[in-house]
Amino acid sequence: MDARAHGRKVARLFELLGKRWQLRIIWELREDPATFRELRGRCDEISPSVLAARLAELREAGIVEHRDGYRLTKAGAELIEVYQPVSAWVGRWF
Amino acid sequence: MDARAHGRKVARLFELLGKRWQLRIIWELREDPATFRELRGRCDEISPSVLAARLAELREAGIVEHRDGYRLTKAGAELIEVYQPVSAWVGRWF
DNA sequence: CGCTACTGCTACGATTTTCGTAGCGCAAGG
DNA sequence: CCTTGCGCTACGAAAATCGTAGCAGTAGCG
Numbered sequence: 212m213d214a215r216a217h218g219r220k221v222a223r224l225f226e227l228l229g230k231r232w233q234l235r236i237i238w239e240l241r242e243d244p245a246t247f248r249e250l251r252g253r254c255d256e257i258s259p260s261v262l263a264a265r266l267a268e269l270r271e272a273g274i275v276e277h278r279d280g281y282r283l284t285k286a287g288a289e290l291i292e293v294y295q296p297v298s299a300w301v302g303r304w305f
Numbered sequence: 306m307d308a309r310a311h312g313r314k315v316a317r318l319f320e321l322l323g324k325r326w327q328l329r330i331i332w333e334l335r336e337d338p339a340t341f342r343e344l345r346g347r348c349d350e351i352s353p354s355v356l357a358a359r360l361a362e363l364r365e366a367g368i369v370e371h372r373d374g375y376r377l378t379k380a381g382a383e384l385i386e387v388y389q390p391v392s393a394w395v396g397r398w399f
Numbered sequence: 400c401g402c403t404a405c406t407g408c409t410a411c412g413a414t415t416t417t418c419g420t421a422g423c424g425c426a427a428g429g
Numbered sequence: 430c431c432t433t434g435c436g437c438t439a440c441g442a443a444a445a446t447c448g449t450a451g452c453a454g455t456a457g458c459g
Contacts, residue, residue, distance in 0.1 A: 217392070217396065220396075220399050221332065221395050222349075222396045222411090223399070224335065224391070224395055224399055225328040225329045226325075226329070227323075228322075228328060229324065229325050229326065229327060229329065230325070230416090231324070231325060231416085231417070232323065232417095234319040234322060234323050235316060235320075235323065238315065238319060244307070246435070246436085247435070247436050247437070248434080248435075248436085250415095256419090257417095257418090258417065259420095259436090259437065259442095260417080260419090260438070260439080261416085261417060262437090263320045263328070263437055263438080264417095286398040287395075288320060288399075288408060289392055289394060289398070290391075296387045297315070297317060297318070297387050299366045300383060301311065302306065302311065303380075303383075304313050304367065304380040304383070305317070324445090325416095325445085325446070326446095337420080340405090340406070341407050341408070342405090342406075342407085350448090351446095352409095352446065352447045352449095353407090353408065353409080353448090353449095354409070354446080354447080354448090355445085355446060357407080357443095361415055371407090379412075391445060
């Protein structure tokens with residue numbers, strides 16, 4: 212794949228993840244699925260309009276799906292795996 | 306360390322990284338340092354007021370420093386290392 | 400000195416995003 | 430019917446972001 216095109220894709224992903232609550236939502240779903248209201252609770256009572264918008268974006272990106280509550284897809288699970296080392300980083304630096 | 310406190314720290318980091326352009330800025334600095342204007346160019350001509358605000362936040366968090374242009378600190382370099390697998394993820398899923 | 404070219408930004412009004420509260424429509428259970 | 434929980438929408442207020450313009454400082458050159 213063309214390096215330039217790949218760079219644009221990464222930029223698009225960062226644009227998606229760079230919206231408020233987006234990382235947090237994925238993170239909060241990393242272990243257990245949750246209903247809309249439950250997920251709201253895990254995310255400090257985020258505004259429902261924003262949560263609905265975020266979930267729509269994540270569903271369209273194939274990161275989250277809605278089956279017996281919201282949960283990560285295979286792709287989403289692999290994405291959040293990437294973030295596991297962040298936990299250690301936070302311990303060391305933050 | 307208390308797991309609850311750690312969770313809050315992760316949330317705070319995601320709050321920082323969940324601001325628009327934040328991930329992108331770190332990503333664009335991953336290899337070469339850049340001047341303010343150069344960095345603006347790499348980030349699709351982001352608004353200078355926002356770039357200044359972001360850089361201030363990243364400097365305060367100890368992720369970026371200003372020496373001969375803007376560059377990642379040791380902590381910042383380790384953080385972006387965490388993101389290297391994201392590149393592969395994008396190739397597979399995005 | 401004066402001119403040029405760069406640096407890192409700040410100012411500010413316009414636009415977009417996010418917030419917070421209220422509550423709608425639907426389905427299931429008693 | 431009535432309640433309960435579900436996913437979500439509506440909508441005005443507040444906050445974040447944008448885009449353009451340009452300021453102040455430093456260095457080099459003649």
